[in-house]
Amino acid sequence: MKNLLFLLVLIPTASFAAEEKSELDIKGILQGLMPIYEDLHQNPELSFKEQKTAELFAAELKKSGFQTTTNFGGFGVVAILKNNSGPTVMLRTDLDALPITEETGLSFSSKQKQKSSQKSEVGVMHACGHDLHITNMIGVAKVLSQNKTRWHGTLIIIGQPAEEMGAGARLMLAAGLFKQFPKPDFALALHVESNESVGKVRLLSGPVTANVDTIDITMHGRGGHGANPHETIDPIPMTSELVLALQTLISREKDPSDPAVLTVGSFHSGSKHNIISSSAQLLLTVRSFSKETRAKILDGIRRKAKSIADSYQAPAPEVTITGEPVPSVVNDAKLVERLRPVFIKIVGEKNVLGGRPSMVGEDFSRYGLEGVPSLMFTLGTLSESRLEKYKKTGSIPSLHSSAYFPSAAESLPVGIALMAESAITLFNN
Ligand SMILES: [Zn+2]
Ligand SMILES: [Zn+2]
Incomplete structure (x- = not known):
C-alpha cells in the first residue's frame, strides 16, 4: 500500500488515540462541521421530501470544488x-429521516413535522443517524479536495434519497447513475451503530444486512352474527392458525444454518364484540440472506395461507408483496481485505470488530448488484460516558428510537478518517 495518507484524528476519549499516525488536521474541519450537523439534525426531512437536505449537501460539496447534479432520481x-x-471511487451517504417525534432532550432537537405517506402530520427525526452520514461525507469531501496531491482519479460522492423506503438507490440507478456518470470501480458507505462506543468499527466480509420483504395477507371468511358462528366462516381462528403455521417455515422448513426471520407485525380483524367479520389482514416482514431461503419462505407463505383457507372452506386468500423488496448488502471480500489494514492503522486492531450480519435492510446493496465491488462498515457513535450511563440504566437506545443520537463531535473524526483513508488507498493502488 503506497502513498497512504494518515489523517490527524483527535478523539476526546481516553480509550482511543490515533494522533501519532496522522498528517492532516481534521479538528480544524470539525469546527465547521458541527453547525452543519446541528442544522441537519434540527431540520430532518422524510423519504422523498429531502429537498432542503439535498440542497445543503450539494452546496457544501460545490464549496469543496465538486461538480454537482441535483434532483437525480428524486432529490x-x-x-x-x-x-x-x-480509478473511480464512489462514496455514498443517505439523506432521509424518519417519522418519529424526537425525545433526545438535545438543545438542537428536531421540532419538524411533515405529512407522512398516510397523509397525517408526524414528527420527523434523524433517528437512523443519516444526519451524521451527511456531515461525515461533507468532511470527507473537504479533506480529499484539500489533499489532491495524495490521490488521482475520479471521486464521485452521492447523496441518496429515500433509503428508509428502500427506493432511493434503485431510483438513482434507474435515472442513469452508472450511465450518465462514470461507473465506479469501488463503492463505499458507512452506517452509524447505536450501541458501540466511538472508535469501534465493524468490518464484515460477505453479507452485512438482510434481504427484506414486506408482505400483506388478507384471509377471506364470511361474516355474520357472533351468536351463530356455524353460519359464517370466522376469519379470526383461521388467521390465528396461519400466524402460528408461518413460524414453522422458519423453524421446520428452512435450513437452520441459514438465518431468516418472519414477523407478523400487524393482525387486524373485526369491529365489534358480537360480529364475526368477513376478513382478517396480516402485515409481515420477512428477512433472509440467501436467494434460496428467501424463495422458500415466500412460497411457503402462499402455500400455508392457501391450505389453511382451504381447510376452512374459505375463499382464496390474497398474498401480496408490497413495498420495495430490499436486497442484502454483501461486502466484497477482496475489498474488505484490502482496506482492513487501513482500518487497523486508524482505530487499532482490537477496535475493528467482526460479528454477525444484521437482519436490518439497506439499499446500498443495489450498487453492488450492478457489479461494483462494495463495502459498508459501521461506526460506533457513543461516547464512553454515555455508554456507561446507558449500561447503568440497562438499556441503550437503538436506531429508529426517539432517544437515539450519535456523539457527533467524537464520531465524526473517526468516520472521516476511515472513509477518506479508504478512498485514498483505493485511488493509489
Ligand atoms: Zn434506518
Ligand atoms: Zn439508516
Missing part, C-alpha cells in the same frame, strides 16, 4: 471531483 445528488486519471 438525489451526484457530485464529482476529477483529479487526473486513475
Whole structure:
C-alpha cells in the first residue's frame, strides 16, 4: 500500500488515540462541521421530501470544488471531483429521516413535522443517524479536495434519497447513475451503530444486512352474527392458525444454518364484540440472506395461507408483496481485505470488530448488484460516558428510537478518517 495518507484524528476519549499516525488536521474541519450537523439534525426531512437536505449537501460539496447534479432520481445528488486519471471511487451517504417525534432532550432537537405517506402530520427525526452520514461525507469531501496531491482519479460522492423506503438507490440507478456518470470501480458507505462506543468499527466480509420483504395477507371468511358462528366462516381462528403455521417455515422448513426471520407485525380483524367479520389482514416482514431461503419462505407463505383457507372452506386468500423488496448488502471480500489494514492503522486492531450480519435492510446493496465491488462498515457513535450511563440504566437506545443520537463531535473524526483513508488507498493502488 503506497502513498497512504494518515489523517490527524483527535478523539476526546481516553480509550482511543490515533494522533501519532496522522498528517492532516481534521479538528480544524470539525469546527465547521458541527453547525452543519446541528442544522441537519434540527431540520430532518422524510423519504422523498429531502429537498432542503439535498440542497445543503450539494452546496457544501460545490464549496469543496465538486461538480454537482441535483434532483437525480428524486432529490438525489451526484457530485464529482476529477483529479487526473486513475480509478473511480464512489462514496455514498443517505439523506432521509424518519417519522418519529424526537425525545433526545438535545438543545438542537428536531421540532419538524411533515405529512407522512398516510397523509397525517408526524414528527420527523434523524433517528437512523443519516444526519451524521451527511456531515461525515461533507468532511470527507473537504479533506480529499484539500489533499489532491495524495490521490488521482475520479471521486464521485452521492447523496441518496429515500433509503428508509428502500427506493432511493434503485431510483438513482434507474435515472442513469452508472450511465450518465462514470461507473465506479469501488463503492463505499458507512452506517452509524447505536450501541458501540466511538472508535469501534465493524468490518464484515460477505453479507452485512438482510434481504427484506414486506408482505400483506388478507384471509377471506364470511361474516355474520357472533351468536351463530356455524353460519359464517370466522376469519379470526383461521388467521390465528396461519400466524402460528408461518413460524414453522422458519423453524421446520428452512435450513437452520441459514438465518431468516418472519414477523407478523400487524393482525387486524373485526369491529365489534358480537360480529364475526368477513376478513382478517396480516402485515409481515420477512428477512433472509440467501436467494434460496428467501424463495422458500415466500412460497411457503402462499402455500400455508392457501391450505389453511382451504381447510376452512374459505375463499382464496390474497398474498401480496408490497413495498420495495430490499436486497442484502454483501461486502466484497477482496475489498474488505484490502482496506482492513487501513482500518487497523486508524482505530487499532482490537477496535475493528467482526460479528454477525444484521437482519436490518439497506439499499446500498443495489450498487453492488450492478457489479461494483462494495463495502459498508459501521461506526460506533457513543461516547464512553454515555455508554456507561446507558449500561447503568440497562438499556441503550437503538436506531429508529426517539432517544437515539450519535456523539457527533467524537464520531465524526473517526468516520472521516476511515472513509477518506479508504478512498485514498483505493485511488493509489
Ligand atoms: Zn434506518
Ligand atoms: Zn439508516
